[in-house]
Amino acid sequence: MFRIKEARQKAGLTQNQLAIKVGVSQIYISYIENNHKTPSFDLLERIAKELHTSVKSLIEDSA
Numbered sequence: 400m401f402r403i404k405e406a407r408q409k410a411g412l413t414q415n416q417l418a419i420k421v422g423v424s425q426i427y428i429s430y431i432e433n434n435h436k437t438p439s440f441d442l443l444e445r446i447a448k449e450l451h452t453s454v455k456s457l458i459e460d461s462a
Contacts, residue, residue: 403446
């Protein structure tokens with residue numbers, strides 16, 4: 400559902416590094432990347448900021 404893993408890897412960050420930057424656990428980032436959890440919009444904004452991208456780019460097209 401989300402393109403966070405792809406954007407994180409492109410930015411050269413580990414799950415743990417991203418987690419620290421956005422204030423959540425590495426496990427929570429893993430859950431999001433594996434579609435087991437849905438992040439809040441606020442968290443999506445923080446992730447997008449740290450990955451130097453937009454929230455829109457992190458959300459997969461449903462078309």
